[in-house]
Amino acid sequence: MNVYQGESLAGGIALGQIHLQGYDQSEAFVSRISSDQVEGELNMLRVALGLSREQIEKIRSKQEGNLSQDELRIFDAHISYLQDPMFVNEIEKLVMEKRLHVRESILRVVENYDRIFALVENEHLRQRASDFRDVATRVLRNLGDGEKEVEAISRPSGAYILAARKLSTADMFDLDNEKVAGIVAEEGGISSHAGILARSMGIPTITGIRDLPSKLENGEFVVLDGEAGELHVRPDDRLVEEFQRTAQQFKDALPMASSDEAPHATRDGTEVKIHGSCGSVGEANLVRAYAMDGVGLFRTELLFLAGSRMPSEDMLVKQYEEVVRACSGTPVNFRLLDVGSSTQVEGIAFSPERNSAMGLRGIRNLLANADVLRLQLRAILRAAAGASEVAILVPFVTGISDLQRVRAAILEERQSLRKRGVACADSLLVAPIIEVPAAAFMLRAFLDESDFVVVALDDLQAYLLAADRDNVRVRDYYEMLHPGVFELLARLAREAEGKEKRLILFGEGAGDPARIPFYVGIGIREFSVAPVRMDSVLKGLERFAVDECQKIAARILEAPRSLEVQRLLLRLASR
Numbered sequence: 001m002n003v004y005q006g007e008s009l010a011g012g013i014a015l016g017q018i019h020l021q022g023y024d025q026s027e028a029f030v031s032r033i034s035s036d037q038v039e040g041e042l043n044m045l046r047v048a049l050g051l052s053r054e055q056i057e058k059i060r061s062k063q064e065g066n067l068s069q070d071e072l073r074i075f076d077a078h079i080s081y082l083q084d085p086m087f088v089n090e091i092e093k094l095v096m097e098k099r100l101h102v103r104e105s106i107l108r109v110v111e112n113y114d115r116i117f118a119l120v121e122n123e124h125l126r127q128r129a130s131d132f133r134d135v136a137t138r139v140l141r142n143l144g145d146g147e148k149e150v151e152a153i154s155r156p157s158g159a160y161i162l163a164a165r166k167l168s169t170a171d172m173f174d175l176d177n178e179k180v181a182g183i184v185a186e187e188g189g190i191s192s193h194a195g196i197l198a199r200s201m202g203i204p205t206i207t208g209i210r211d212l213p214s215k216l217e218n219g220e221f222v223v224l225d226g227e228a229g230e231l232h233v234r235p236d237d238r239l240v241e242e243f244q245r246t247a248q249q250f251k252d253a254l255p256m257a258s259s260d261e262a263p264h265a266t267r268d269g270t271e272v273k274i275h276g277s278c279g280s281v282g283e284a285n286l287v288r289a290y291a292m293d294g295v296g297l298f299r300t301e302l303l304f305l306a307g308s309r310m311p312s313e314d315m316l317v318k319q320y321e322e323v324v325r326a327c328s329g330t331p332v333n334f335r336l337l338d339v340g341s342s343t344q345v346e347g348i349a350f351s352p353e354r355n356s357a358m359g360l361r362g363i364r365n366l367l368a369n370a371d372v373l374r375l376q377l378r379a380i381l382r383a384a385a386g387a388s389e390v391a392i393l394v395p396f397v398t399g400i401s402d403l404q405r406v407r408a409a410i411l412e413e414r415q416s417l418r419k420r421g422v423a424c425a426d427s428l429l430v431a432p433i434i435e436v437p438a439a440a441f442m443l444r445a446f447l448d449e450s451d452f453v454v455v456a457l458d459d460l461q462a463y464l465l466a467a468d469r470d471n472v473r474v475r476d477y478y479e480m481l482h483p484g485v486f487e488l489l490a491r492l493a494r495e496a497e498g499k500e501k502r503l504i505l506f507g508e509g510a511g512d513p514a515r516i517p518f519y520v521g522i523g524i525r526e527f528s529v530a531p532v533r534m535d536s537v538l539k540g541l542e543r544f545a546v547d548e549c550q551k552i553a554a555r556i557l558e559a560p561r562s563l564e565v566q567r568l569l570l571r572l573a574s575r
Contacts, residue, residue, distance in 0.1 A: 001234050004209045006184065008229035009167070009195045012204035013247035014182025015240065018220045019160045020213060021171050022137065032099040041095050041102040045088075048102075048142040053082050055138065071197060073289040077531075078169065080285030081135040086303070086319065087282065103143055110136045131282070134194065138170035161222050163212045167194040167205070182224035184231050186210050206231060264293065264538070266520060268545035274537055275331070275528040277506060281319060284326040286531045294330030296504050296528025297393060297433075297454060298323055300337055300376065310347030310372075313379050320383030324390060331389040333454070333504075333528075334380050335433065336406075337372065338362045338395040348372060357468070362396025362433075367405060377406075377413045384425035391429035393454055398436050403449045406430060433506075435459035440488055443495045452502035454528070455492055457509040461485050481565040486518065486556055493523040504528050514569045516540035521553025543575070 033041060060075035081087060087109065094105035113132050159181040164171045167188025172180055183198060183205040198205040204226030209215070216222070216233065223232040223243045232239065264274050275296025276287030287295055303311040303319060324332050339345055340353070340361030348369050353359035366373035377392070384390035394406050407430055417424040432439065432446050435456040439446065446453060462469050464485060467478035489505075496503035504526040505519060511529035513536045519527070520541070529537055544552070552572065559565045 004231045006206035006229045007208040010198040010205040012226045014204040014224040016159045016161050016181045018216045020163045022164050045102045048139045051142045052138045076289040077286040081282040084282040106136050134168045137168050169194045266541050270546045273526040276531045277528045281322045284323045290531050295332045298334050304345050316379035317382045324387045333391040333393050335393040363394050363402045381424040385423040393433050395433045397432040447499040447501045454504045454506050458507035480562045490522040497523050513540035517544045517549045517552045521549035
């Protein structure tokens with residue numbers, strides 16, 4: 001018997017035969033196609049997209065009684081990704097311009113998305129690329145029947161353990177076979193849609209075991225221990241009997257999925273707004289599907305990083321219009337391009353910097369490249385024509401002049417568009433993103449110049465504690481529950497309330513259920529989190545009334561050390 005250690009994504013015990021799936025899908029057609037083959041490849045893509053949509057709709061319908069509404073909306077999100085113009089257009093472009101087979105084009109687009117998210121996002125948000133990969137995997141499977149026939153022949157007849165390179169909903173859900181007892185994957189994160197659905201459906205899942213084909217054979221009997229994150233290959237009879245008893249006990253203890261939609265409110269009914277943080281049209285559709293309160297922060301970097309040249313104004317307008325349309329009737333906040341010298345953008349010249357995180361990034365970079373700033377402002381003005389509430393978020397501000405120069409540029413570009421007879425917004429809201437401690441300590445001055453503020457908690461915490469959140473050597477310093485961070489947040493909330501201005505808390509830390517009572521207790525009533533985190537935020541809100549949150553916040557603010565803060569939050573989590 002061999003035992004392989006991975007990372008647990010969903011608890012439970014599963015026993016059955018292994019089925020390796022999808023390992024032949026990465027083979028690409030490197031040869032080029034002729035011009036008369038282009039239309040055939042594009043037709044194949046359209047058929048596969050349509051078939052993929054039909055499959056997802058049928059799977060969603062079959063899971064109506066098993067999953068909650070929030071979890072079912074994940075399938076709605078995948079339908080949105082199938083229709084995402086940028087995703088589909090990039091594939092078609094490679095077929096038409098590069099004369100690539102449609103299969104190779106899909107693989108290249110997904111690979112490009114992986115590269116982009118690895119460049120500009122933190123660990124959790126990098127996994128957003130997996131959403132597109134899930135959709136692409138299904139489309140790839142639907143391009144031809146050869147691979148499907150091979151897999152159908154080799155698939156075990158009973159309940160099986162699915163083994164795959166990447167954790168994917170396309171592998172989890174099959175219309176003809178719903179006997180996935182457990183999942184083991186080489187890659188895949190806890191916050192991916194597949195991971196969420198695995199936990200919701202009680203499918204034991206582990207990830208992080210590399211090179212599965214060299215360790216497993218189709219049909220081999222295994223035991224998957226989702227609690228310990230272990231995969232037992234060819235276990236003896238005694239171990240099988242022991243795990244069978246444990247598996248039944250775990251299954252008996254599983255809760256039933258709820259179809260009730262949780263309100264955006266605390267336990268005593270105090271309204272709280274939960275906005276979505278996103279970076280593509282597909283994710284904007286997810287914000288709408290989850291009934292969130294609009295887009296709290298839309299990252300505009302993707303179009304600048306996806307292509308080989310600077311995007312045109314019309315390209316930007318098209319994407320921004322689709323985002324506004326997807327969230328019709330709710331606010332949309334566009335963050336201006338936020339890149340530094342460590343991220344190469346075609347059309348923007350960077351000089352080497354020793355520390356790019358504290359160099360020419362955010363609004364500093366845009367003011368140094370005024371043509372890029374004005375390109376974005378014109379596109380947002382045009383996209384917001386007739387919209388009810390669209391805002392511009394200014395990243396990495398350190399002084400009032402940053403906001404004033406952006407406002408002046410908006411005014412000039414609006415006048416220029418009107419002179420040319422181009423429809424544009426009559427007004428745009430403007431808000432600073434508070435991530436630099438100097439800006440946080442002069443918040444009152446910013447509030448006088450802005451319509452509201454967004455506090456980027458993760459970056460603010462990193463700069464305040466002088467700890468890079470992506471540096472494993474100082475991760476403990478970044479993750480510590482430092483009293484200074486809580487003190488500063490309480491001060492920001494008080495000053496925003498005193499000026500009667502909205503404050504939106506943004507970032508991964510903003511969606512931490514353990515800290516939600518503190519945020520509510522100091523007066524924060526708006527959050528912007530990844531749509532996938534909405535359910536955990538709602539559950540955190542539902543546990544407490546506002547008066548309880550205020551008492552919790554007071555106790556945390558009195559704690560002199562990080563250890564005391566940690567103990568308080570642990571006690572709350574165990575309540």
